[in-house]
Amino acid sequence: MPWTEITRPHYERRCPRYASDLTDEEWALIAPHMPSANRIGRPRKTDLREIVNALLYMASSGGAWRLLPKDLPPFSTVQKYFYRWREEGLLRTISNSLVMAAREREGREASPTAGVIDSQSVKTTERGGIRGFDAGKKINGRKRHIVVDTIGLMVGLVVHAADIQDRDGAPAVLKSILKRWPWLRHVFADGGYAGPKLKGALRKIGKLVLEIVKRPNGAKGFEVLPRRWVV
Missing domain, CATH: 3.30.420 (Nucleotidyltransferase; domain 5)
Incomplete structure (x- = not known):
C-alpha cells in the first residue's frame, strides 16, 4: 500500500512506550477472547494486556525471551502464557476473528x-x-x-x-x-x-x-x- 496523506496517519503508531504496544482500540478487539480468571485459587496478578504486549514486542523485534525489557512481565511468565495459548488454540482463534472482522470492514x-x-x-x-x-x-x-x-x-x-x-x-x-x-x-x-x-x-x-x-x-x-x- 502506498504511503499517502490519508494512509500514513491510519497506520502511524504513537505509543507512550513501544511501537508494538496495543492501542486501546486494538485491545478492545482482543480482550473478549482472553480467558477469565479462575474462581478457585489465588487471584490472577498478571495483566494479560501486558502479556500480549510482550508477545508483540518479541514478534516485532525478533529478540530472545531473556531480552524482554524489564518493564514488561518476566520472560518466564510470558513464555508460560504463550505456550498455553498456543496449545489451546487461542492465538489462532484471535487471528481468525481479526481476519473476519477486517474482511467485513472492507465490505466482504x-x-x-x-x-x-x-x-x-x-x-x-x-x-x-x-x-x-x-x-x-x-x-x-x-x-x-x-x-x-x-x-x-x-x-x-x-x-x-x-x-x-x-x-x-x-x-x-x-x-x-x-x-x-x-x-x-x-x-x-x-x-x-x-x-x-x-x-x-x-x-x-x-x-x-x-x-x-x-x-x-x-x-x-x-x-x-x-x-x-x-x-
Whole structure:
C-alpha cells in the first residue's frame, strides 16, 4: 500500500512506550477472547494486556525471551502464557476473528472464497528444529508456507524444512485451513506449484481450483502480477 496523506496517519503508531504496544482500540478487539480468571485459587496478578504486549514486542523485534525489557512481565511468565495459548488454540482463534472482522470492514464476506499461496525459505541456526537445504535459493533452513486471502490477510501458515518443494508442501498447508475456512475454493499460485501431482493431491482434500499465474512472455525484472502481488 502506498504511503499517502490519508494512509500514513491510519497506520502511524504513537505509543507512550513501544511501537508494538496495543492501542486501546486494538485491545478492545482482543480482550473478549482472553480467558477469565479462575474462581478457585489465588487471584490472577498478571495483566494479560501486558502479556500480549510482550508477545508483540518479541514478534516485532525478533529478540530472545531473556531480552524482554524489564518493564514488561518476566520472560518466564510470558513464555508460560504463550505456550498455553498456543496449545489451546487461542492465538489462532484471535487471528481468525481479526481476519473476519477486517474482511467485513472492507465490505466482504467474513470467510474468504479465494486465496494466494506462496513460500519463503529462511536461514536457521544449525541446532534445534527441522531444517533442510533449498537448492533453488541456496538456503539451509526452514520454509514458511503461507496462504493469504485476496486482500493480503493471512489465513494459513505451516513451517517445514526448506528442502520440501512448493508443490509438495502445498497440500499440508491447504488441508490445515479448510476446516477454518470451509468456503475456500480458488487458489492462485506461481509456476512453482504447477504440475499434475499437486492438482491430484488437492482433489483428495477438497474442491479446490488451482490457478497458476505466470509471468508474461518477455517480462524482465520485477513485475506486479495479478492476484499474486498480495502475498
